[in-house]
Structures are given as structure tokens and as C-alpha cells.
Amino acid sequence: MSNPSLLILPGDGIGPEVMAEVTRIIDWFGAKRGIAFDVSEDLVGGCAYDKHGTPLHDDTMAKALEVDAVLLGAVGGPKYDKLDFSVKPERGLLRLRKEMDLFSNLRPAQCFDALADFSSLKKDVVAGLDIMIVRELTSGVYFGEPRGIFKEGNERVGINTQRYTESEIARVARSAFELARKRNNKLCSMEKANVMESGILWRDVVTEVHEAEYSDVELTHMYADAGAMQLTRWPKQFDVIVTDNLFGDMLSDLAAMLTGSLGMLPSASLGAPTENGRPKALYEPVHGSAPDIAGQGKANPIACILSFAMALRYSFDMGDEATRVEKAVEAVLADGKRTADLLGEEGVTPVSTSEMGDAILAALDASL
């Protein structure tokens, strides 16, 4: 049997810096665990625009559709801010998500014990936190038509459309119910059914799927604005949250700060199961290209490393190896290693991106 295949798209800014540490871990699995991957690398985002005049070349898109999993660093940066909208770096990532049909975006927010003091919230509020945000990723206001900037009389009008079909809501709801069943059996669905018709439909469809297929799961509904408040008031009330594309984007950045840093949050973007039973999948940290620290060796590689752990779990049925990576990260944090985004304790000198990678590799060695 051939090795599982991975397409690596480091992207822009800190993307290549954090991905370099993931590549070392992939190599470690080949050398120390006999688990080899067929790895290929390509461009996405601003670097792809610089070379090809497009943020995602058709050949790269085709490769992404062929491989078992894609790992992506981050895209974007100030250098590309003035580009035409159609070729902005972010369009490359959105095309990948859309054409791979990755409708279910899993964004786990877990607070490691060693970091319970690092959240901007009180320790009691975040210690032991383990929640999963399921963000719908291929529809909603990110993709709805009509959209654009138009002339209306003497002024311009900017239009985006929030649009959801029943089947789009039902499929992401099912993926969230399935996850809830494997966790603490609780799902909270967030929308704004009080002001948006798409929110009314969202609530109806989630309720219908619940009654027909998942009545064993405890389902609650919350308006997304109240959900944001509850996530900061007492986040441990939640287990799995399911929400739309835009609310999910914002609520997951908010949840990142419950864990201490945006540099900690991984994600898995999954499609429907393919012929081999596994979903099409793309794994990426929740954070962006962090232009303010790019090129300085300061970036926290943990979100990207934990995204690779999610790939081991969700694309390759290697849950034990995923846990091995997660435990190695936990051990390194317990040992007091901190990249600059995690500083707060007096007298702690930050480690660089590659020093954090060194420490995680050493912890992986120690796990053998």
C-alpha cells in the first residue's frame, strides 16, 4: 500500500515559519515511528500571487483534491492589501475550502493546565476548558450572491448576502451532533433567529435533525451575541457549539483567548466521507500570517503542530499518535517553555519558534 499523501501549503508571513516545525515532526514520525507520508509542497496566498498572478494555481487546486490531506500555514499580509479583491491571498484559501467542499470546520479550544494563568480571563473560568466550535465553512455570507460593490445613484453600496439552504445547515448540524456524541453529548447551536430569516431556518433545521436523528444529544439554542457573552462569562458550560461561517470565525478567535493565545488554536476542515471512508480534509491553525511578528522567529508553532495532530486523528485513523503529539505539547508547556505570545510570568525568557519545535521533538523522543 502506498504511503498516505500530504500536500503542504505554508503560505505567507509566519505560515512557513510554523510549518517548518510541523515538517520536522512529520520527519520524526518517518524516522522514529515508521510512519512515512508522501509529502509535496506548493504555494498558496500572496506567494502564489507573486509567482503566478493568482493566489491559487489550478494545478495546486487539482493536487489538493487528490491528496489524503492538506496542511496549510497562513495567508495574507499588508503587501497584498491593495490587490484587486479577486486575487487577494485570502481568495486562495476560500477557493480551497469551497472546491474541496469542506463544510465542517472543527475549532477546538482547550486550555492546557500550564496555561490557565495566561488567558485574559480568570484562571477558574478557563482551567480545564475543552470545547469544540463547529463552524460552517462553505456557505453563508462568505459565499452568498448577490455580492459586490455597486453604484446606487450618487454613492456606492457594498453588498454581501447571508444565504443558507436546508441541506447545508443539516449536514453541518449532523457533523456537530456526531462529535457531541463522542464527547459530552451536548450541543449548543448559535445564530440570530431574532433578526435574520437565515437564522430562523438554521434553528428550525437543527431542531428537525435533532428530533429525527439525535434526540439522545442535549440540544440548546442561543443567539450568537449572547453566545459571545457566555463564552467569556462561563465557557465551561459548553461542549460542542455549531454556528455559521461568519459567527464561527469571530467566536473561534474569541475562544482562542480562553486558551492563552491565538497561537494555540488548531483546526480541521472536513468534507463528506469519500470512497475510502475518509473525508476530504484541510488542516490549518486558526491564526493568520501575523505580519507584526513575521520573519522574527517569534511565532508560536503549537497551533500548526496541533493541526497536524488533528490530521493524524481525522484523516489517518491514528488517534494514538495524535494523542502522542498533544501530550508532547502539554509536557513542554508544563516544563515552562513559552513563545513570546505566552509570556506573563516574571523572569521567563521566551523561546523561539524553532526552540519550541526542538522541545516538542525532545518530548516526542521521551514518549517512546
Ligand code: NAD
Ligand atoms: P493574525 O491571526 O495574523 O494576528 C493577530 C494577532 O495574533 C497578531 O498580533 C499576531 O502577532 C498574533 N498571532 C497570531 N498567530 C500567532 C502565533 N502563531 N504566534 C504568536 N502570535 C500570533 O490576524 P490579523 O493580523 O488580523 O491578520 C493578518 C493577515 O492574516 C491578514 O491578511 C488576514 O486576512 C490573514 N489571516 C489568514 C488566516 C489564514 O490563513 N487562515 C487566518 C486569519 C487571518
Ligand code: IPM
Ligand atoms: C480564518 C480566517 C479566514 C476566514 C480568512 C483568512 C479568509 O480569518 O480562517 O479564520 O475569514 O475564514
Ligand code: MN
Ligand atoms: Mn478568522
